[in-house]
Amino acid sequence: MILSKKSCFFTATIILLVLFIVLTKASKPNKIIQIGSQVSESSYEFSEEIKDKEKIAEFEEWFDKIDFKKETEKPDGYADLIVQIRYYREGTMTNPVSIWFDDYESTVINGIGSEGEIGKLSNSQLENLLSIIGLK
Numbered sequence: 001m002i003l004s005k006k007s008c009f010f011t012a013t014i015i016l017l018v019l020f021i022v023l024t025k026a027s028k029p030n031k032i033i034q035i036g037s038q039v040s041e042s043s044y045e046f047s048e049e050i051k052d053k054e055k056i057a058e059f060e061e062w063f064d065k066i067d068f069k070k071e072t073e074k075p076d077g078y079a080d081l082i083v084q085i086r087y088y089r090e091g092t093m094t095n096p097v098s099i100w101f102d103d104y105e106s107t108v109i110n111g112i113g114s115e116g117e118i119g120k121l122s123n124s125q126l127e128n129l130l131s132i133i134g135l136k
Helices: 003-026 053-064 123-131
Strands: 031-040 043-050 080-085 092-102 107-110 118-122
Touching: 031 053, 043 053, 053 080, 053 092, 053 123, 107 123, 118 123
Parallel strands: none
Antiparallel strands: 031 043, 031 080, 080 092, 092 107, 107 118
8 A cells, every 4th residue: 555645744744743742851851940939929930940960859858857837827928939849751849848038037838829837947947948059
């Protein structure tokens, strides 16, 4: 059976499209750190990404050391800094934190714009995070 030019062109187009999708997904890192800010009650803007595996591991270790407590009150206003890990291939996010800066202790919520667990960060913990994500 001889294929027509149209069907050959269609088949080639489909194959190229599938290859493009596979190669695009394979070239992206599995996970990244996203850094941003809260711009309204329900809107967040991520302006920076970190793809360095060592920095991601440092952030995960830093996150695991946060002592989230529910006794602390949620601060007023929008969070000053939003940080999370995004898994490209799965389309999911983990380790989200919203941070409100303060002179002595910053407030952190385990979530983005949600009523998550609340904790406090010492200045050294905040300095460590800022160093990890390159803001210091």
